[in-house]
Amino acid sequence: xxxxxxxxxxxxxxxxxxxxxxxxxxxxxxxxxxxxxxxxxxxxxxxxxxxxxxxxxxxxxxxxxxxxxxxxxxxxxxxxxxxxxxxxxxxxxxxxxxxxxxxxxxxxxxxxxxxxxxxxxxxxxxxxxxxxxxxxxxxxxxxxxxxxxxxxxxxxxxxxxxxxxxxxxxxxxxxxxxxxxxxxxxxxxxxxxxxxxxxxxxxxxxxxxxxxxxxxxxxxxxxxxxxxxxxxxxxxxxxxxxxxxxxxxxxxxxxxxxxxxxxxxxxxxxxxxxxxxxxxxxxxxxxxxxxxxxxxxxxxxxxxxxxxxxxxxxxxxxxxxxxxxxxxxxxxxxxxxxxxxxxxxxxxxxxxxxxxxxxxxxxxxxxxxxxxxxxxxxxxxxxxxxxxxxxxxxxxxxx
Amino acid sequence: xxxxxxxxxxxxxxxxxxxxxxxxxxxxxxxxxxxxxxxxxxxxxxxxxxxxxxxxxxxxxxxxxxxxxxxxxxxxxxxxxxxxxxxxxxxxxxxxxxxxxxxxxxxxxxxxxxxxxxxxxxxxxxxxxxxxxxxxxxxxxxxxxxxxxxxxxxxxxxxxxxxxxxxxxxxxxxxxxxxxxxxxxxxxxxxxxxxxxxxxxxxxxxxxxxxxxxxxxxxxxxxxxxxxxxxxxxxxxxxxxxxxxxxxxxxxxxxxxxxxxxxxxxxxxxxxxxxxxxxxxxxxxxxxxxxxxxxxxxxxxxxxxxxxxxxxxxxxxxxxxxxxxxxxxxxxxxxxxxxxxxxxxxxxxxxxxxxxxxxxxxxxxxxxxxxxxxxxxxxxxxxxxxxxxxxxxxxxxxx
Numbered sequence: 001x002x003x004x005x006x007x008x009x010x011x012x013x014x015x016x017x018x019x020x021x022x023x024x025x026x027x028x029x030x031x032x033x034x035x036x037x038x039x040x041x042x043x044x045x046x047x048x049x050x051x052x053x054x055x056x057x058x059x060x061x062x063x064x065x066x067x068x069x070x071x072x073x074x075x076x077x078x079x080x081x082x083x084x085x086x087x088x089x090x091x092x093x094x095x096x097x098x099x100x101x102x103x104x105x106x107x108x109x110x111x112x113x114x115x116x117x118x119x120x121x122x123x124x125x126x127x128x129x130x131x132x133x134x135x136x137x138x139x140x141x142x143x144x145x146x147x148x149x150x151x152x153x154x155x156x157x158x159x160x161x162x163x164x165x166x167x168x169x170x171x172x173x174x175x176x177x178x179x180x181x182x183x184x185x186x187x188x189x190x191x192x193x194x195x196x197x198x199x200x201x202x203x204x205x206x207x208x209x210x211x212x213x214x215x216x217x218x219x220x221x222x223x224x225x226x227x228x229x230x231x232x233x234x235x236x237x238x239x240x241x242x243x244x245x246x247x248x249x250x251x252x253x254x255x256x257x258x259x260x261x262x263x264x265x266x267x268x269x270x271x272x273x274x275x276x277x278x279x280x281x282x283x284x285x286x287x288x289x290x291x292x293x294x295x296x297x298x299x300x301x302x303x304x305x306x307x308x309x310x311x312x313x314x315x316x317x318x319x320x321x322x323x324x325x326x327x328x329x330x331x332x333x334x335x336x337x338x339x340x341x342x343x344x345x346x347x348x349x350x351x352x353x354x355x356x357x358x359x360x361x362x363x364x365x366x367x368x369x370x371x372x373x374x375x376x377x378x379x380x381x382x383x384x385x386x387x388x389x390x391x392x393x394x395x396x397x398x399x
Numbered sequence: 400x401x402x403x404x405x406x407x408x409x410x411x412x413x414x415x416x417x418x419x420x421x422x423x424x425x426x427x428x429x430x431x432x433x434x435x436x437x438x439x440x441x442x443x444x445x446x447x448x449x450x451x452x453x454x455x456x457x458x459x460x461x462x463x464x465x466x467x468x469x470x471x472x473x474x475x476x477x478x479x480x481x482x483x484x485x486x487x488x489x490x491x492x493x494x495x496x497x498x499x500x501x502x503x504x505x506x507x508x509x510x511x512x513x514x515x516x517x518x519x520x521x522x523x524x525x526x527x528x529x530x531x532x533x534x535x536x537x538x539x540x541x542x543x544x545x546x547x548x549x550x551x552x553x554x555x556x557x558x559x560x561x562x563x564x565x566x567x568x569x570x571x572x573x574x575x576x577x578x579x580x581x582x583x584x585x586x587x588x589x590x591x592x593x594x595x596x597x598x599x600x601x602x603x604x605x606x607x608x609x610x611x612x613x614x615x616x617x618x619x620x621x622x623x624x625x626x627x628x629x630x631x632x633x634x635x636x637x638x639x640x641x642x643x644x645x646x647x648x649x650x651x652x653x654x655x656x657x658x659x660x661x662x663x664x665x666x667x668x669x670x671x672x673x674x675x676x677x678x679x680x681x682x683x684x685x686x687x688x689x690x691x692x693x694x695x696x697x698x699x700x701x702x703x704x705x706x707x708x709x710x711x712x713x714x715x716x717x718x719x720x721x722x723x724x725x726x727x728x729x730x731x732x733x734x735x736x737x738x739x740x741x742x743x744x745x746x747x748x749x750x751x752x753x754x755x756x757x758x759x760x761x762x763x764x765x766x767x768x769x770x771x772x773x774x775x776x777x778x779x780x781x782x783x784x785x786x787x788x789x790x791x792x793x794x795x796x797x798x
Contacts, residue, residue, distance in 0.1 A: 030595070034614045048769050050604055055764065057659035080661045082590035082631070084602040098659045099702070100591055100766075102602045113658065146761075147769040154772065162618055163707055163798060166611035167772035170604070170703060174596040191481035192499055196429070197573040203483040203501045205449055205569070212565035215433045219561055232481070259512070260456035260497045262479045303498070304569060308562055362545075365454065367499075370447050370546040373553065373566035399562060 001280040003383065004313065004346050007287055010275070011314050014289050014296045018182070018249040022322035025177035030165045036178035037324035042154040044171045047144035052103045054079075055139040059094040059116055059128050060107035066133045075118070075126040079104070094128050103140055110139035147171075157324055179324050185226035185244035186213040189237055189255040189264050190302055193229055208369050209254040209307045216311045217252070221323030232256065232264040241268065245293035252315065255302025258286040265299050274299070280383050281346045283366035284310045303366035309348050309378065312397060330380075332393040333358050339388040341381040350375035351396065358396055375399060400679040402782065403712065403745050406686055409674070410713050413688050413695045417581070417648040421721035424576040429564045435577035436723035441553040443570045446543035451502045453478075454538040458493040458515060458527050459506035465532045474517070474525040478503070493527050502539055509538035546570075556723055578723050584625035584643035585612040588636055588654040588663050589701055592628055607768055608653040608706045615710045616651070620722030631655065631663040640667065644692035651714065654701025657685040664698050673698070679782050680745045682765035683709045702765035708747050708777065711796060729779075731792040732757050738780065738787040745782040749774035750795065757795055774798060 002010075025039035054060065065073065073094040079086055081100035089095055089106035097103070097110060115132040147153060153171055154164055160176065168176060193207035194200050207229055214227045225247045230237040237256070244251045256265035257276055266276050266288065274290035274297070283306040288299035300310035320327050336357035341347045349360045350372050358379055362371025380395040381388060388394055401409075424438035453459065464472060472493040478485055480499035488494055488505035496502065496509060514531040546552060552570055553563055559575065567575060592606035593599050606628055613626045624646045629636040636655070643650045655664035656675055664687065665675050673689035673696070682705040687698035699709035719726050735756035740746045748759045749771050757778055761770025779794040780787060787793055 030610050031613055031617070034617060044769070049766060050599060051601065053766075055766070057657065080590065080631070082602055082661075083600045085600075098661060099657070100589070100604070141764065141766050146767045151769075153769060161798065162611050162614035162710075163774070164772050165614050166607040166703060166707060167769045169595045169610040170607035170768040172595045172599070172605045190499070191479065196568045196571045198571075200449060200571070201482045201484075202450065203481055205499070206571045208565040208569035211429050211568040212561050214430055215561035215564050218430070218433060232479070258456065258498070262481075262497060304565060308565060311561075365540065367448060367452075367454070367540050368545045369569040370443070370550075370552055370566045372562050375562065399560065 007279045019322040024180045027175040033176045038158045041156045044153040048146040056112040058112040060097045108136040109134040181223035183225045184217045185248035187253045189230045191232040220319035245295040251297040253299045254307040257288045304369040305366040346383040347381040349379040351379040352376045406678045418721040423579045426574040432575045437557045443552040447545040453496045455511045457511040459496045507535040508533040580622035582624045584647035586652045588629045590631040619718035644694040650696040652698045653706040656687045703768040704765040740780040746780040748778040750778040751775045
């Protein structure tokens, strides 16, 4: 029997060429790029701020005119924020200015509106009396004081949050190059399966694997390009499989790979050179890999819990790495109570955290799909371990 | 001046009726419900498993026939997984059975294929020699052993992950009731704003606030129903505002609410009864709230960093609570170096974590939109604090 780590290494090698697609980039509009990962650093095409502007509502003046305080200056203009190319400030005058407006040449500071008194003059003009001196540069935002054109605005490998998109927008950028999603097809198999919502007859069950794998693929940052159910007829499965390899970078199947009869995935994949075998783990023992039409195929066993655990152990870490997003935590936590395990197989028990440590939420049987839904984590017990004592640390994989 | 906490309380009260919409539910197909939050508990409409079935590939027998070992039994049938209504097992016989197939009445255990030897008989039949005894129930999955019809499959308030959708699918469920998204309209204002990708003339800047607020709304689990830019003409803004209140549960605006001239949001909202004032914080001092056409309006100041910080402090916690998803962590962490702060205003510095503690990544000025993009957190310095010493704990809000 193959160990879990050997099978993980085999899958990593098989998938490596296909996952390289994630190193390519898609140019996406800013809002569509939310939550995606930059494929390259983004340089600012412009200075930020674009031009020297006022930090306050107040009066643009030349600080040299504030030698004696208070000082009364005629107000010779009015600058709202917005398009404008103001003439230079004449020494000995002031211009009323709003936050964000262009600071005219000749002005070197802004006197905030709180520090002035404005009066109308007899001949229809206005004067401003300035009650407090200011130094050159005060309340002026210099061009490029945030960032200069050509400077790095965003690094490569960044998961894009609103503040990153805002900085790109401020620099006039409309699209961002993000890592491509790996395209994945999922196929569930089994003549006993019917779609949820249909009617079951005796011996039939609702297919949970197609939804489980589809959702897991999306959650891992990949793109779901096909999701279909096959019965146990090799022709049906073969047709879906070849359509899948035409669309996807990676195909994931469930069911049909154990030692019994009617094992449709094994029947179709073995003649194509698949590796079909048993991994020393529970749940999830039967496992297969293949390369079909040049596309890697991961085949998981069909018991619902086996399918889901196989995805978490074998596919998720590779897909998260390809997407450039953080791995889900694997921790060591104390066991709340004694745990027994079968010898020779690595066990992944469905568990949760309590005040006393981690504990299983259902028995080990791989059909307990509702039990899996109650779990927050997998308790990972090594193959050689048959007993874990309460308080001993165990590895847990967060779900 | 109003304190941050007073303004938060005012907004919480203003928004409470609108946010109740999140207590209503949308019925979504399983895959669309991924990442959404259940609005009610989900009961299983069926037993899981639906019927008594085999846990192994092997032979269904009656354990009473295994009194002496080895024992040879005629094989009288073959049960693949899939639709079937098998006849009862006749005592003294065995039926070949695959994992998941219906266990026939009369059989009470499964002998795994590893523990038998199968032989063809002279007259065209087959027999199985069973090499190991089994007790009643071994390798049989009883009906309802995972969950009984009417039992709780998923709790209310659960963020739906693949394993939850899988359990629902296994129970034949096709849609799940999830909390409704709060519908939000965002409006950025300012005659100086142009859309990213357009051409700026002197005095114009690229609008980052519309993208910042749009993305923040989506990230907080709400639905973006309108995102438009207004110049400083009251007619333009008023038109957009009334369209927004017709679509949204909540309207968020940026810009146009300070003491200066050309403050379009204030000009339009004050006659409608808005509360316009100053909150003792930096960035983000000018703040307004209103109820227009019965819809709450939150008006944030227009400096890009002020807009973004206002959303994090005033809107995000309420929206996450309405969505039913966890709050973003607010921690106490040591300052990496001394920090000074102006008296009387609560400061939200843009910062990051280093090995020595948290440190600012840019100066305090609210136009530093690229500086904001470099931050991972806000360092929250109380209004009365003017000095934080290196090593002192400060509150940080993760972005």
